[in-house]
Amino acid sequence: MNENIMINNILPLTGAVNFRDMGGIQTADGRTIKKGLLFRAAALTDLTADDIVQISALNLKRIFDYRRFEEANRQPDPILESVINERISVMDEENVINNIFVNNQFDQQYYRKFTRAHFLKIYTEMPINNPSYKRLMNFLKKPKENLPLVHHCTGGRDRTGVGAMIIQMTLGVPFETIMEDYLFSNHALENYHNKIFHKTAAFFNETEHKEFRESFLLQEDYLLASKQAIEQKYGNFDYYLEKEFQITEQVRNEIQEVVLA
Template identity: 25%
Template sequence: MNARSRWIDLDGAVNVRDLGGLPTSDGRTTRRGRVLRSDNLQDLTVTDIRTLLDDYELKNVIDLRSDAEVRLEGPGPLTRTPSITLHHLSLFSEGGRHTDVAADTVDVDKVLPWQNRPDAETENDRSIGHYLGYLRDRADSIVAALRVMTRTDGSALVHCAAGKDRTGVVCALALDVAGVTREAIVADYAQTGERIEAVLGRLRSSDTYAADLDSRPADSHLPHAAIMEKFLTRIDEEHGGALAWLTANGWTEEDAAALRARLLD
């Protein structure tokens, strides 16, 4: 990782960065090398894995993709790394646990179940609707993901396909609990925009994602800061903030203390 940047340059993933170095409202900063965020890890090279193991002591991977995505993409190289524990925590409703037949199919529109919205709705509102859907449908996965981040056996890495939406929501909630400023949380979310072309290029090379990407307006893929700002405002207005929402879904004071101890200097 460049000392002046939080980006982590790997050959097999393009949207990888460290959640360290972010300011909190009480003047502290988040620790580097504790929680990383990324796009899909299917193409990691041997050198990439070595970097994650040696430089970041990677121990836990939080995979937010759907069951269908994992089946279609196949096992990634980290599944063959004994020292790493994979935690599959989908943010979509899944067949067998929730009543969602979409999870039992392999159609692309079911792998990434973008809801049909009125034409008058903006792309930003569409994204916010998806994000609120994660909270509504898979609070269990979000709480579990944040608890993995509290583990002290090396770093944790959270990812989905692009490392933008599902990963962005989970990271934003974790950073909010840690006390990171709203401005910094939003900026971290928007930072994916610096590499969005490379992210989309990777996804278009996969049959799992190509049709879905090409069916949507180009601007809909950009992580506009206003999306995260409005999403967090909706949580404030409807739930009393991220911590209150988490608490209502089983998160405890001990969990919050452990996450802060893990992430903060």
């Protein structure tokens, strides 16, 4: 996948990071995801007036929020004219980003749990029997009614990364391309990550902090854990689509007819 596509897909917003168009990416059969239909993003709380003008031009129909109640309550999504806001949490547990800038009560023991093993565990759990992704895919089943849509979490990387993977696999994007797009969040969030690393430095010695930084950055193994969890439970992605989301081959073809060019 051409990195220029990913760079060009980033909306130049002041108050939100990692807000990108999911279009322009090729599928295995040579078609391309249409631009202007599917977007992914980090938190939208701090959108400026100019940002809102840009986003209003997208003619979004839905903002779909993966965050927990406490997370979303602290940093609520903006209410935009003619846009339906909906939130269904991907996971119940508190995560490191939720508290990184708003709470100083957590010590090294709290941050120590965000290890490679922890991320592998949550990525393995996220795609299976998840009401949030079931709602997302209900929207995708009726693209003419529900798109354009933006789906997002706090950083637009983990929960949004798995949601994007499910959408992209449904559309027939090769997994290698999906992985490139997923890892691109490390680039798009570089400054964001550095703020987190600066904040957490006080809780670790140098060796421990290096391990934390390495674990916290997105890794191929994390998204691969989601894909493998799907395959281990369902055998293949087609069966997963049918059983988890009631997306048959016919429905999948109908989605692709609208979303691909």
